Amino acid sequence: MTDPAERNDRELLAAHCAGDPDAFGELFRRHKDRMWAVALRTTRDPELAADAVQDGFISAFRRADSFRGDAQVTTWLHRIIVNACLDRLRRIKPTSELPEYDLADRHDVHGSTVVRLDVQEALGKIPEGQRLALTLVDMQGLPVAEAAQVLGVAEGTIKSRCARGRTALAELLRDKHGDGYAPAVED
Amino acid sequence: MTTPPSEDFDQDPTGMRDLLRSLPDPGPMPPAVADRITAALAREQEARAGDDNSNVTPLARPASSGMTGAPRKSASRRPMQLVGGLVAAAAVAAVAVVGINSLNNDQAPTSAVPSAGASTSLSNAQLAGKVKVASTGTDYTSASFNAQAASMAGDTASGTPDPAIVTQLGSLATPEGIATCARSVGGSLLDDPDDIKVDLARFDGKPALVVVVRKGTTETAFAVSTTCSKGTTPYAAPRTV
Numbered sequence: 001m002t003d004p005a006e007r008n009d010r011e012l013l014a015a016h017c018a019g020d021p022d023a024f025g026e027l028f029r030r031h032k033d034r035m036w037a038v039a040l041r042t043t044r045d046p047e048l049a050a051d052a053v054q055d056g057f058i059s060a061f062r063r064a065d066s067f068r069g070d071a072q073v074t075t076w077l078h079r080i081i082v083n084a085c086l087d088r089l090r091r092i093k094p095t096s097e098l099p100e101y102d103l104a105d106r107h108d109v110h111g112s113t114v115v116r117l118d119v120q121e122a123l124g125k126i127p128e129g130q131r132l133a134l135t136l137v138d139m140q141g142l143p144v145a146e147a148a149q150v151l152g153v154a155e156g157t158i159k160s161r162c163a164r165g166r167t168a169l170a171e172l173l174r175d176k177h178g179d180g181y182a183p184a185v186e187d
Numbered sequence: 188m189t190t191p192p193s194e195d196f197d198q199d200p201t202g203m204r205d206l207l208r209s210l211p212d213p214g215p216m217p218p219a220v221a222d223r224i225t226a227a228l229a230r231e232q233e234a235r236a237g238d239d240n241s242n243v244t245p246l247a248r249p250a251s252s253g254m255t256g257a258p259r260k261s262a263s264r265r266p267m268q269l270v271g272g273l274v275a276a277a278a279v280a281a282v283a284v285v286g287i288n289s290l291n292n293d294q295a296p297t298s299a300v301p302s303a304g305a306s307t308s309l310s311n312a313q314l315a316g317k318v319k320v321a322s323t324g325t326d327y328t329s330a331s332f333n334a335q336a337a338s339m340a341g342d343t344a345s346g347t348p349d350p351a352i353v354t355q356l357g358s359l360a361t362p363e364g365i366a367t368c369a370r371s372v373g374g375s376l377l378d379d380p381d382d383i384k385v386d387l388a389r390f391d392g393k394p395a396l397v398v399v400v401r402k403g404t405t406e407t408a409f410a411v412s413t414t415c416s417k418g419t420t421p422y423a424a425p426r427t428v
Binding site: 021024025028032033035036037040041046050053054057058061062116119134138139141144159162163165166167169170 | 196199201202203204206207208210211212213214215216217220221223224225227228231232236
């Protein structure tokens with residue numbers, strides 16, 4: 001049998017559906033960090049993110065045969081994880097408000113904690129659709145088309161949400177820091 | 188599949204796109220979370236393989252899987268509800284450590300995940316009935332651990348776990364988390380114990396889980412961190428106290 005690490009994502013998912021007990025584990029190892037990042041950025045709460053990622057991967061494990069092959073496996077995983085995050089968020093508060101959580105952590109070594117917290121705070125104040133679009137496109141670096149597939153909307157919708165979200169973020173930060181804010185955050 | 192962004196989309200006069208892209212990456216998934224999900228996936232695999240051991244599913248799903256059933260409140264939001272969970276969790280830790288005896292050290296992480304109750308003669312219910320959870324507020328130290336653990340073992344007043352400490356346990360306050368943590372301890376400790384005491388405490392100033400297992404007249408204690416994961420060293424290795 002081929003080493004799971006040598007197979008691509010589609011082959012792994014197909015192998016999992018065919019009963020290979022090791023295939024899905026390789027998919028998890030391969031994409032866990034990326035899914036953790038999107039979950040943490042979506043929920044802003046490590047506990048919620050951990051629960052959501054677990055929910056998402058369990059769901060993907062069980063529903064692997066629902067993957068139709070018309071998208072990348074990572075796109076499919078992103079969609080499942082984002083939906084799991086939204087489910088978790090709506091359980092704790094049925095609105096688009098985000099939990100209060102300080103995302104400052106050991107990875108912040110550039111002294112940009114204030115900037116990051118301000119941005120996170122501002123992100124929490126914009127509509128959920130805009131926030132998700134910005135998270136996927138601007139923070140996770142997904143192409144617009146892939147973000148559209150993840151969120152199940154048109155590419156134009158992603159672009160408009162990003163544009164409106166950026167404008168809203170800029171206004172929120174300007175309200176707090178004035179016009180001189182943006183240059184100050186450049187490293 | 189990708190469509191090149193339009194020119195006006197690429198232009199961002201607000202500067203927010205660059206600002207968002209400049210934010211630091213959250214970093215890799217914490218090992219404890221990865222281990223917990225690996226364990227959950229291993230259970231899924233076992234279930235899929237047709238293992239209908241009834242001890243597996245009830246431990247996994249109420250605690251952390253939100254795909255079915257009622258949503259689980261996180262540890263920090265409902266600390267007192269975790270007390271009962273901690274009892275069960277400690278039982279799972281016990282089962283997990285028992286499971287170590289039957290596992291080879293070179294097994295892959297996914298296959299080394301203990302299937303609670305599957306490889307031991309002790310049922311979870313039997314173990315849960317032997318577990319007592321306390322929160323003594325003790326700051327155990329390396330130098331005095333034996334005496335302190337012995338004292339805890341002899342203390343008949345269990346008290347109520349401190350919600351603040353329970354909160355500190357975070358993901359460890361789940362069967363998956365504590366089972367993962369317990370695997371880092373190793374050794375043969377829990378073959379049919381008479382009772383198991385768990386103190387939600389501190390060790391050298393750090394949040395810790397101190398466990399004393401009594402079998403007959405022998406009491407074995409160890410301490411693990413609340414962020415421990417596979418491969419990490421326990422604060423205090425198992426020793427007779």
